[in-house]
Amino acid sequence: MRRSxxxxxxxxxxAVGGSFAYLGLEVGQLFSAEAGRQMWKYxxxxxxxxLTTDYLVRIWHGTLETIAISAIGTLLAAILGLLLAxxxxxxxxxxxxxxxxxxxxxxxxxxxxxxAALMVFAAGLGPLAGTLALMWHTxxxxxxxxxxxxxxxxxxxxxxxxxxxxxxxxxxxxxxMPEVVAQFVAYVLYRWEINIRMAAILGVVxxxxxxxxxxxxxxxxxxxxxxxxIIAMLSxxxxxxxxxxxxxxxxxxx
Amino acid sequence: MERNDGITLRRDPAAPARLALTLxxxxxxxxxxxxxxxxxxxxxxxxxxETMGKFLATFFPLxxxxxxxxxVFQSTLETLAIATAGMTxxxxxxxxxxxxxxxxxxxxxxxxxxxxxxxxxxxxxARLLLMLYRSIPEIVWALLFVRAVGLGPSAGVLAIGIxxxxxxxxxxxxxxxxxxxxxxxxxxxxGSGRLATFAYGMFPVALPELVSYTVYRWECAVRASVIMGFVxxxxxxxxxxxxxxxxxxxxxSTMLAVFLSLxxxxxxxxxxxxxxxx
Numbered sequence: 001m002r003r004s005x006x007x008x009x010x011x012x013x014x015a016v017g018g019s020f021a022y023l024g025l026e027v028g029q030l031f032s033a034e035a036g037r038q039m040w041k042y043x044x045x046x047x048x049x050x051l052t053t054d055y056l057v058r059i060w061h062g063t064l065e066t067i068a069i070s071a072i073g074t075l076l077a078a079i080l081g082l083l084l085a086x087x088x089x090x091x092x093x094x095x096x097x098x099x100x101x102x103x104x105x106x107x108x109x110x111x112x113x114x115x116a117a118l119m120v121f122a123a124g125l126g127p128l129a130g131t132l133a134l135m136w137h138t139x140x141x142x143x144x145x146x147x148x149x150x151x152x153x154x155x156x157x158x159x160x161x162x163x164x165x166x167x168x169x170x171x172x173x174x175x176x177m178p179e180v181v182a183q184f185v186a187y188v189l190y191r192w193e194i195n196i197r198m199a200a201i202l203g204v205v206x207x208x209x210x211x212x213x214x215x216x217x218x219x220x221x222x223x224x225x226x227x228x229x230i231i232a233m234l235s236x237x238x239x240x241x242x243x244x245x246x247x248x249x250x251x252x253x254x
Numbered sequence: 255m256e257r258n259d260g261i262t263l264r265r266d267p268a269a270p271a272r273l274a275l276t277l278x279x280x281x282x283x284x285x286x287x288x289x290x291x292x293x294x295x296x297x298x299x300x301x302x303x304e305t306m307g308k309f310l311a312t313f314f315p316l317x318x319x320x321x322x323x324x325x326v327f328q329s330t331l332e333t334l335a336i337a338t339a340g341m342t343x344x345x346x347x348x349x350x351x352x353x354x355x356x357x358x359x360x361x362x363x364x365x366x367x368x369x370x371x372x373x374x375x376x377x378x379x380a381r382l383l384l385m386l387y388r389s390i391p392e393i394v395w396a397l398l399f400v401r402a403v404g405l406g407p408s409a410g411v412l413a414i415g416i417x418x419x420x421x422x423x424x425x426x427x428x429x430x431x432x433x434x435x436x437x438x439x440x441x442x443x444x445g446s447g448r449l450a451t452f453a454y455g456m457f458p459v460a461l462p463e464l465v466s467y468t469v470y471r472w473e474c475a476v477r478a479s480v481i482m483g484f485v486x487x488x489x490x491x492x493x494x495x496x497x498x499x500x501x502x503x504x505x506x507s508t509m510l511a512v513f514l515s516l517x518x519x520x521x522x523x524x525x526x527x528x529x530x531x532x
Binding site (some may be wrong): 004008015016018019020022023025035038039042064065067068069071072075109110111113114117118121122123124126127128130131174197200201204205208214215218230233234237238 | 266283285286287289290291292293296297302305306309331332334335336338339342389390391393394397398401402403407408411477480481484485488494495498501510513514517527530
């Protein structure tokens with residue numbers, strides 16, 4: 001081993017030891033028999049999950065709400081993202097490009113959950129807050145991706161239209177958009193998939209969907225109901241994963 | 255448009271199809287607007303606007319009093335410590351499980367002999383456990399642990415430990431499998447034990463990738479530990495949530511700034527670590 005390796009190893013040991021010490025975590029206590037017993041008691045209070053028809057209907061509604069939050073949030077983000085991507089790709093001059101990039105970076109660097117906590121203040125508890133939260137973050141991500149696609153799009157078709165007398169807006173719509181629209185749709189679908197997963201948990205800060213149901217039932221110490229929500233979340237994620245894998249395969253096979 | 259040479263130019267031959275597609279999307283999406291109680295009017299409702307306006311107005315200037323900065327510094331350290339301690343627990347979970355799961359390390363696989371079924375019987379539950387750990391999102395684990403061990407950093411550490419343990423375990427075993435497995439097979443077939451085979455045949459091949467993935471996950475853990483604070487798992491996120499509750503905008507904006515720099519710092523440190531160890 002080289003000297004630098006020893007140094008890294010030493011630093012790592014120091015960081016790990018320091019972390020446990022700083023948090024005052026007693027590893028022995030965390031994994032003691034008493035803690036184990038309590039954990040076990042808590043764990044079995046989740047079983048059996050609540051599978052009464054009444055509750056399943058509410059879960060179904062929560063699942064639909066989750067999907068709606070993700071779909072509307074992504075759709076609005078796609079529109080806003082495109083509007084911001086055009087200046088960010090430098091189509092309206094350098095000043096707009098810098099400003100649009102700053103806005104997109106800002107929107108993107110704040111995580112969905114922080115946006116959700118903020119939006120709960122602006123729009124109140126409920127699915128609207130979740131929708132807006134997803135919209136802001138996704139606008140940042142999609143806007144940047146769109147901007148990159150626009151910059152890489154071949155300029156010749158639009159130039160050709162402009163040179164033969166088309167207005168710039170028309171040249172953009174009929175010269176540039178056809179080149180990039182497939183990529184845009186792919187990005188939007190990809191983000192939608194991520195956002196379904198996100199929408200399921202955003203509710204823990206009060207932004208609607210399955211997450212809010214989980215938070216409520218855990219706060220009321222209704223562990224069987226919480227278990228049902230967790231099962232619903234897992235199934236939603238598994239179904240979305242499978243569907244997207246299937247779609248990808250279909251598209252790739254074509 | 256009629257041209258004098260008799261050719262009819264339609265403005266856009268694809269327009270009807272595009273219009274139909276747009277209408278279809280609108281019809282499909284319409285119930286979604288209802289389900290999400292979508293009403294931008296709420297944002298402009300005078301009462302809401304006043305609260306939010308006041309809240310936003312307090313975002314600037316940033317809160318920079320010495321007391322508050324000390325608090326922010328402590329919570330930042332706590333966040334980093336949660337991420338680091340959580341990753342340690344994750345590795346303690348992941349390493350043994352990934353060794354169990356990795357099929358190239360199976361002695362019974364290289365030839366006929368006893369132990370084939372026993373191997374499968376052990377491997378399957380280990381795989382299932384890893385899947386369970388990583389498919390429940392860390393914030394849900396955090397919610398559960400906050401109720402099991404109380405508010406504070408230990409819930410965050412456990413949540414990161416479990417979720418990331420599941421992810422690391424799966425990826426570690428994939429790294430082991432995807433590397434050059436010839437040294438492993440040679441050692442196993444020559445009669446070496448499983449652990450010795452791992453230490454001398456597999457580990458050296460896989461080390462650079464292991465390190466770089468682990469460091470990347472640590473970077474994710476820093477971000478996750480801030481977010482988990484929102485459900486009471488300690489660190490910067492918990493302070494941010496408290497300041498939001500009290501509608502103290504300047505504190506929120508300070509902490510957002512600290513959070514963003516922390517993420518950038520973690521990014522830098524992880525890039526550096528990966529370069530040093532690669």
